[in-house]
Amino acid sequence: xxxxxxxxxxxxxxxxxxxxxxxxxxxxPPSRNNGHVWRFLARRLVLAIPVLFxxxxxxxxxxxxxxxxxxxxxLGEGAPQVEVVQLxxxxxxxxxxxxxxxxxxxxxxxxxxxxxxxxxxxxRREIRQRLPATFELAAxxxxxxxxxxxxxxxxAAVWRGTAVDHAxxxxxxxxxxxxxxxxxxxxxxxxxxxxxxxPVSGRGGLEHLVLPxxxxxxxLAAILVRMTRASLLEELDEQYxxxxxxxxxxxxxxxVRHAFRNSLIPxxxxxxxxxxxxxxxxxxxxxxxxxxxxxxxxxxxxxFRDYPLVQGCILLIAVTYVGMNLLTDLVYAVxxxxxxxx
Amino acid sequence: xxxxxxxxxxxxxxxxALGPWVVPFDPSAQELARRLEGPSVGHLFGLDExxxxxxxxxxxGARVSLVVGLxxxxxSAAVGTLLGSIAGYCGGKVDEAISRLIDILxxxxxLLLAIALVAVLGPSLTNVVFALSLIGWVGYARLVRGQALRxxxxxxxxxxxxxxxxxxxxxxxHVVPTTLPALTVQATLGxxxxxxxxxxxxxxxxxxxxxxxxxxxxxNYGRTHLLDAPHLTIFPxxxxxxxxxxxxxxxxxxxxxLEPGARRRA
Numbered sequence: 001x002x003x004x005x006x007x008x009x010x011x012x013x014x015x016x017x018x019x020x021x022x023x024x025x026x027x028x029p030p031s032r033n034n035g036h037v038w039r040f041l042a043r044r045l046v047l048a049i050p051v052l053f054x055x056x057x058x059x060x061x062x063x064x065x066x067x068x069x070x071x072x073x074x075l076g077e078g079a080p081q082v083e084v085v086q087l088x089x090x091x092x093x094x095x096x097x098x099x100x101x102x103x104x105x106x107x108x109x110x111x112x113x114x115x116x117x118x119x120x121x122x123x124r125r126e127i128r129q130r131l132p133a134t135f136e137l138a139a140x141x142x143x144x145x146x147x148x149x150x151x152x153x154x155x156a157a158v159w160r161g162t163a164v165d166h167a168x169x170x171x172x173x174x175x176x177x178x179x180x181x182x183x184x185x186x187x188x189x190x191x192x193x194x195x196x197x198x199p200v201s202g203r204g205g206l207e208h209l210v211l212p213x214x215x216x217x218x219x220l221a222a223i224l225v226r227m228t229r230a231s232l233l234e235e236l237d238e239q240y241x242x243x244x245x246x247x248x249x250x251x252x253x254x255x256v257r258h259a260f261r262n263s264l265i266p267x268x269x270x271x272x273x274x275x276x277x278x279x280x281x282x283x284x285x286x287x288x289x290x291x292x293x294x295x296x297x298x299x300x301x302x303x304f305r306d307y308p309l310v311q312g313c314i315l316l317i318a319v320t321y322v323g324m325n326l327l328t329d330l331v332y333a334v335x336x337x338x339x340x341x342x
Numbered sequence: 343x344x345x346x347x348x349x350x351x352x353x354x355x356x357x358x359a360l361g362p363w364v365v366p367f368d369p370s371a372q373e374l375a376r377r378l379e380g381p382s383v384g385h386l387f388g389l390d391e392x393x394x395x396x397x398x399x400x401x402x403g404a405r406v407s408l409v410v411g412l413x414x415x416x417x418s419a420a421v422g423t424l425l426g427s428i429a430g431y432c433g434g435k436v437d438e439a440i441s442r443l444i445d446i447l448x449x450x451x452x453l454l455l456a457i458a459l460v461a462v463l464g465p466s467l468t469n470v471v472f473a474l475s476l477i478g479w480v481g482y483a484r485l486v487r488g489q490a491l492r493x494x495x496x497x498x499x500x501x502x503x504x505x506x507x508x509x510x511x512x513x514x515x516h517v518v519p520t521t522l523p524a525l526t527v528q529a530t531l532g533x534x535x536x537x538x539x540x541x542x543x544x545x546x547x548x549x550x551x552x553x554x555x556x557x558x559x560x561x562n563y564g565r566t567h568l569l570d571a572p573h574l575t576i577f578p579x580x581x582x583x584x585x586x587x588x589x590x591x592x593x594x595x596x597x598x599x600l601e602p603g604a605r606r607r608a
Contacts, residue, residue, distance in 0.1 A: 181542060182583070186576075318451070
């Protein structure tokens, strides 16, 4: 899907994206034919299959990119040869590449991601234990981002060109430029240590969630402020808003009842598309705040050279990301009846 | 905006290039007796956990960030332009194959694949460059593919084809030049992204390894002394923020200049 996103320019994300791809989305006059939407979504689902297949292949190949003997690397240079041979057999590395690949795919079909080398427990169980924490953090970060960005973006658009607008844009720019691995520790020192208001590590009550969520949500909020502002400004110039104003509708009502709702559509889309950035950011945020989620599990398993667990975490995050993108398409189609797909 | 961004980037480049020659400190010299000492006239940014001058290490860290950014963006842009222009211009099965590869790589959220790759290949500057380039080319390829699809329909491109020009010649002489403005914008903004990514990897211990100074590594080590010596964290973090800000402003400015149609409503 290609959605034109003009107002947000996070580092590394270009706004000059290719909008002439296979899956072109266009806004047009209202269409009574919802079949277009469903056909588009069915097509997106079908297209997701080779992508997921490719993701699985890439994740499978990770272990084969390890320089030298993967089993030796995982156990360390000084490991006894017997253990190396045993691990090689356990991981199936003594079989042909094709057999390993088929076995990997068959395992995935049964949701069998292998066994953690460090704990000896199934990767699936390790991930299942950590998953709720990551989703909790990601959801909280999205809430923080929306809670900050929507009021700020709307204010900036309504009071365009004023000090409010400039302040909102400056904050947004700062949020985009501040790395979360810097912001997180600083927030921890100020609110956790100096003021003593909030805990700085671990998972517990709501108070444990505040600092990690704020740290993770800040960059997304910064992007969304710009998006909300630009989107609302565009809607405010639309004929239907002018018509409403001409009919005597107050400016506040025109903004709240008419323009605001429509302006949220690209914002919702961007939230979906940015979910991957939130998941990646969670790897760092969870490390900083000792949050027991998938991100921290990934970093820990990298440290322990527990590659089956690394593969499991990477696969899960990538599949979640693909799923979120699909969901975004669905939400977009439901939210905007003007959409026609061709 | 472009001037401010350009000024910041220019200043950082000059500081990175000349700074270590001007500042009278060896970045590896340790004064263990004065470790964690705060900023002073002698040491503007203070001393780190091994008593090394943070200012000179921040300047050297700028070199790492700029070089990694430049190399990764250059490789990504070159590979992305090559594959994107071939996909867009040739179409058919070639386009289908390249587009599916792009889709697969895009299925990994940004930095995640780089983390995975560096995790298996081992932490080093070379592997960071390789991993970031491997995920970086995709954005350029998508962009150039779109531009090439459009350029294919231009009359002068069709005329060149009718006159018997070969595909490489058409791509180099007619298609790729049309993509340059958009590529320039993407590359400038891409620098900011790569600098953040390199710092993230180094922060996680997967990037540049000590004793080579890198802003991400400095932040990682500084984190353990956040309470007793916050200057270890503050200055490298500020440096990252300033350079990313510079490239973001520069990128926005370049876009406004080269692609007036994309100018945001201000």
